[in-house]
Amino acid sequence: MRTSDYARILEGTAHLIELTGGNAFRAKAFDRAARTLRKYAGDLDALIERGEHVGMDGIGTALARDLVVIQQTGTLPLFEELRAQLPDGILELVQIQGLGPKKVKKLYDELAVGSLEELADAIESNAVSKLSGFGPRTQDNLARELERLQRQSGRTPLPRALEIAEPVVAFLRGLDSVEAAELAGSARRGRETVGDLDFIVAATDPEAVMQAFVTMPDVTEVLAHGPTKSNVMLLDAMSADIRVVAPDRYGSALHHFTGSKDHHVDLRSRAKARGLRICEYGVFNAADTDDSNPLASASETDVYAALGLPFIPPELREGGGELDRAGRGALPRLLELSDLRGDMHMHTTASDGRSSIEEMAKAAKALGYAYIVITDHSKSSVIANGLDEERLLRHMDAIDAVDAAMDGIRVLKGIEVDILRDGTLDLDHAVLDRLDFVVGSIHAGFRMDRATVTARLLRAIGTGKLHAIGHPTGRKLGSRDGYELDMEALIAGCLEHRVALEINASTGRLDLNDTHARMAAEAGVPIVINTDSHSAGGFTQMGFGVTIARRAWLGPEQVINTRPWDQVMAALGR
DNA sequence: GCCGTTTTCGGCCCGACTGTTTTCAGTCG
Numbered sequence: 001m002r003t004s005d006y007a008r009i010l011e012g013t014a015h016l017i018e019l020t021g022g023n024a025f026r027a028k029a030f031d032r033a034a035r036t037l038r039k040y041a042g043d044l045d046a047l048i049e050r051g052e053h054v055g056m057d058g059i060g061t062a063l064a065r066d067l068v069v070i071q072q073t074g075t076l077p078l079f080e081e082l083r084a085q086l087p088d089g090i091l092e093l094v095q096i097q098g099l100g101p102k103k104v105k106k107l108y109d110e111l112a113v114g115s116l117e118e119l120a121d122a123i124e125s126n127a128v129s130k131l132s133g134f135g136p137r138t139q140d141n142l143a144r145e146l147e148r149l150q151r152q153s154g155r156t157p158l159p160r161a162l163e164i165a166e167p168v169v170a171f172l173r174g175l176d177s178v179e180a181a182e183l184a185g186s187a188r189r190g191r192e193t194v195g196d197l198d199f200i201v202a203a204t205d206p207e208a209v210m211q212a213f214v215t216m217p218d219v220t221e222v223l224a225h226g227p228t229k230s231n232v233m234l235l236d237a238m239s240a241d242i243r244v245v246a247p248d249r250y251g252s253a254l255h256h257f258t259g260s261k262d263h264h265v266d267l268r269s270r271a272k273a274r275g276l277r278i279c280e281y282g283v284f285n286a287a288d289t290d291d292s293n294p295l296a297s298a299s300e301t302d303v304y305a306a307l308g309l310p311f312i313p314p315e316l317r318e319g320g321g322e323l324d325r326a327g328r329g330a331l332p333r334l335l336e337l338s339d340l341r342g343d344m345h346m347h348t349t350a351s352d353g354r355s356s357i358e359e360m361a362k363a364a365k366a367l368g369y370a371y372i373v374i375t376d377h378s379k380s381s382v383i384a385n386g387l388d389e390e391r392l393l394r395h396m397d398a399i400d401a402v403d404a405a406m407d408g409i410r411v412l413k414g415i416e417v418d419i420l421r422d423g424t425l426d427l428d429h430a431v432l433d434r435l436d437f438v439v440g441s442i443h444a445g446f447r448m449d450r451a452t453v454t455a456r457l458l459r460a461i462g463t464g465k466l467h468a469i470g471h472p473t474g475r476k477l478g479s480r481d482g483y484e485l486d487m488e489a490l491i492a493g494c495l496e497h498r499v500a501l502e503i504n505a506s507t508g509r510l511d512l513n514d515t516h517a518r519m520a521a522e523a524g525v526p527i528v529i530n531t532d533s534h535s536a537g538g539f540t541q542m543g544f545g546v547t548i549a550r551r552a553w554l555g556p557e558q559v560i561n562t563r564p565w566d567q568v569m570a571a572l573g574r
Numbered sequence: 575g576c577c578g579t580t581t582t583c584g585g586c587c588c589g590a591c592t593g594t595t596t597t598c599a600g601t602c603g
Contacts, residue, residue, distance in 0.1 A: 023575080024586095025575070025576085025585085025586055026575050026576095027575090028575085028576090028586075029575035029576055029586095030575075032575090032576080033575085033576090058575085058576065058577095059575095059576085060575065060576050060577080061575095061576095062575060062576085063575070063576085097601090097602085098592090098600095098601070098602090099601085100600060100601050100602085101600095102599080102600060102601085103600070103601085132594085132595095133593085133594070133595090133599075133600080134593085134594085135593060135594055135595095136593095137592080137593055137594085138592085138593065138594085141592090141593095185603090196603090198603085223592095224590090224591060224592070225591095226590070226591055226592090228590080229589095229590055229591065230591095231591085231602095241602095241603080243590090256603090257603080259603080261603075264587075265586095265587075268587055268588095269577095272580090272587095273578095273579065273580085274579095277587090277588095278587090279587075279588060279589070280588085280589075280590095281589090
């Protein structure tokens with residue numbers, strides 16, 4: 001069973017408990033356990049088999065037993081029992097914005113609505129607006145939400161979300177009474193996909209800010225508009241919330257709306273243990289029931305300090321043990337963009353890039369890099385005009401010529417060699433030996449099962465000719481899932497043969513992701529962060545790789561391209 | 575169902591906004 005299967009069953013059980021009028025806290029417990037599982041990057045199946053899942057966050061004796069049952073039978077009796085009482089489509093209804101368990105239950109009890117289609121029919125016949133507790137406005141909102149679901153579903157990749165959000169932040173900062181404005185929420189934490197955008201503003205005239213916000217040109221729909229909080233649709237693509245607060249409450253508000261939910265749950269229990277209370281208006285004495293006298297609220301640093309903690313970077317606020325570590329003063333010094341001295345995976349006009357070797361070198365030098373490695377495709381990638389041995393040898397001479405002509409940056413010879421279906425490499429080993437850096441990647445034959453792909457990668461690593469595995473899972477963000485892979489086996493192989501795993505920072509990939517990168521680095525595998533640029537403009541994507549690294553708790557010492565070139569091989573242990 | 579420097583029982587975050595209501599339940603983050 002895959003991790004997502006376990007999580008899906010627990011999540012479904014949580015919804016069904018609520019829908020059948022069960023104990024809401026019991027439902028919450030199932031939901032919390034599901035989230036804990038989704039966060040676990042290792043082999044959950046094996047963990048359960050070893051009985052080591054007992055004691056995970058939110059998993060007590062009962063849920064631990066339930067997980068064993070799911071492993072053995074593929075499902076859970078409680079889940080099946082509740083599911084038999086309601087149509088399957090009802091779980092889709094809970095996903096709709098504006099529909100919670102109570103309203104879904106009412107729709108089902110009174111109108112027999114048990115699926116998205118039936119809801120559409122009920123709206124069509126105007127029956128929804130006649131239910132008590134509903135009304136014409138609610139019916140309209142549901143109709144719009146259904147339409148939106150059909151048009152687009154799910155979360156927006158982080159790069160696209162930032163593209164939409166950054167102009168809005170600039171707009172808000174330019175308004176008259178605004179002292180500070182920031183993008184909060186999961187985008188600020190750097191999650192690879194973003195559900196909706198949250199903007200926090202410190203301003204002396206909240207209503208003016210609110211009015212300006214809801215009338216921005218990018219706003220295609222106003223969903224809510226209050227004196228301090230509004231919700232709009234931006235470019236028909238993303239829902240965006242805004243909160244305006246007094247400047248002296250900016251820190252606590254920014255903190256509150258940055259989340260995550262799990263981080264806040266942990267933080268509140270810590271506050272409680274210290275006789276404190278924390279909300280969006282600040283940190284208070286628990287006994288202090290009004291919000292006028294906060295102990296801390298102006299900055300996030302103040303908020304954490306009031307709880308006896310150092311500032312915790314947003315990327316770590318996922319409820320993944322960051323409070324414990326912060327409390328012991330043991331947070332890592334996280335990687336920063338300025339730590340990186342080189343980029344070791346990029347393409348030129350020799351294969352499928354759009355810039356020359358020289359253009360790449362000049363752009364990299366302008367960014368302050370000390371070295372780059374030119375890694376064009378190998379011959380199997382025919383569509384990408386990949387190089388055979390003969391063309392590669394000539395290409396190497398061209399790289400040397402640019403290197404000799406450039407001051408202040410090393411231009412090194414590499415290749416992104418295809419890992420073929422049988423795990424052999426696409427180029428002659430003797431030629432590979434003459435390169436400075438070899439990235440091995442899978443570009444074809446994705447439809448293999450987990451064991452076959454894993455063996456394929458391990459055989460490639462075993463050649464001893466690779467320095468790094470490029471985009472290790474092959475996923476394309478938002479469009480392709482990538483191949484199934486035994487990540488623990490890959491990590492063990494990389495450790496044994498001293499091969500780095502890449503965080504591919506190109507906006508279409510972000511691969512490795514944060515959980516896998518954390519897992520690899522904790523095991524001791526060297527990480528390399530590359531843009532896989534196909535033009536001189538592509539280097540700007542490096543920031544996304546750094547964000548993933550930070551979410552993976554990585555510091556500069558775990559990333560090989562923070563080192564000077566002459567120490568990179570040593571960092572690989574070679 | 576989970577959890578414990580307040581607890582092995584009794585809590586479980588809490589405030590804004592909407593839409594429907596005549597004072598508030600439901601939803602969201």
